[in-house]
Amino acid sequence: MKVVDKIAFLDTFQYFDKSIVVEIIDIFLKEYPDRLLAIKKAIDSKDFDGLKFDAHSLKGVVANFVADQPIGFARQLEQQGNEKDDNGLTDLYGQLEQSIFDLVEDLKEIRNAFLD
Numbered sequence: 001m002k003v004v005d006k007i008a009f010l011d012t013f014q015y016f017d018k019s020i021v022v023e024i025i026d027i028f029l030k031e032y033p034d035r036l037l038a039i040k041k042a043i044d045s046k047d048f049d050g051l052k053f054d055a056h057s058l059k060g061v062v063a064n065f066v067a068d069q070p071i072g073f074a075r076q077l078e079q080q081g082n083e084k085d086d087n088g089l090t091d092l093y094g095q096l097e098q099s100i101f102d103l104v105e106d107l108k109e110i111r112n113a114f115l116d
Contacts, residue, residue, distance in 0.1 A: 001102045002102070002106055003067045003068070003069045003070060003099055003102045003103050003106055004065055004066060004067050004103065004106040004107070004110065005066040005067070005068070006106075006110070008066040009065060009066045009110065012064075012066060018114045018115075021110075021111075021114050022111055022114050022115060024064065025107045025110065025111045025114075026111070028061060028064075028065070028107065029104065029107065029108075031061075032058075032100060032104065035054065035057065035058045035061070036058075036096075036097060036100060038050070038054040039051060039054045039055055039058065039077065039093060039096070040093060042054055042081070043077075043086075043089045043090065043093055046086060048080075048081045048082075048084045048086075049081065050081075051077060051078070051080070051081030051089075052078050052081030052082050053081075055074045055075075055077035055078035055081060056074075056078045058070075058074045058100075059071055059074035059075055059078060062074060062100075062103065065103060065106075065107065067099075067103050067106070069099045069102070070096060070099040070100050070102075070103050073092060073095050073096035073099055074096060076092055077089070077092055077093070077096060080092070
């Protein structure tokens with residue numbers, strides 16, 4: 001499933017050198033597993049402050065890629081962390097995780113296009 005708004009992405013990065021865009025994508029690809037793990041650990045331990053912080057951090061990074069779906073899931077997790085609401089967090093995390101995996105696939109395609 002495509003989650004990146006490719007037109008908006010290309011508009012956002014139109015003045016960037018291709019190597020910089022590839023580097024930004026590579027950094028995300030390297031860091032996203034740890035970011036997801038931090039969110040999962042915060043949910044499992046009911047660390048609402050950690051959840052709020054980690055979801056907010058992921059949301060900000062993903063916003064660079066113009067991917068509304070994972071941004072929305074991260075925003076909801078952040079809000080629930082803020083409200084100390086553990087209702088449905090595991091399901092919501094699963095949705096976030098899947099949308100991040102979809103984002104990773106989109107970014108790999110974009111990265112390859114930038115390398116051509």
